[in-house]
Amino acid sequence: MLTVKELSAWLNIKQSTLYLWVSQNKIPCQRIHGLIRFEPDAIQAWLKGFGTHPVKPFPLPIHDDTRDLDQLIEAAKSEVYTPRHGETRPKSGLIQKEDADGAV
Numbered sequence: 001m002l003t004v005k006e007l008s009a010w011l012n013i014k015q016s017t018l019y020l021w022v023s024q025n026k027i028p029c030q031r032i033h034g035l036i037r038f039e040p041d042a043i044q045a046w047l048k049g050f051g052t053h054p055v056k057p058f059p060l061p062i063h064d065d066t067r068d069l070d071q072l073i074e075a076a077k078s079e080v081y082t083p084r085h086g087e088t089r090p091k092s093g094l095i096q097k098e099d100a101d102g103a104v
Contacts, residue, residue: 001030001037 008015019036021027028042 002040002043003038004036007038007043 002010004015004018008018011018018027022029022036028038028046030037030039
């Protein structure tokens with residue numbers, strides 16, 4: 001029998017994911033006096049149940065003209081970046097006073 005920690009390392013997934021799957025009955029397990037344990041043979045069968053279905057890659061549009069891509073990038077930048085984006089200068093009382101006076 002495998003513990004959550006052992007199965008987590010074997011499958012290379014987070015322990016929290018295993019606990020979630022157990023709570024949702026998505027993975028075969030046994031509860032023994034409140035402890036969660038996994039039978040290696042049951043886990044192997046569970047994994048084989050997923051099979052290896054060929055996955056079709058997501059079709060990407062093919063453009064010979066890079067202007068479309070440049071326009072898309074510029075549109076994305078304009079949505080995300082603002083003129084003050086990344087500014088680290090803290091606002092202080094003096095700066096606010098300068099802003100109000102119009103001083104530079």
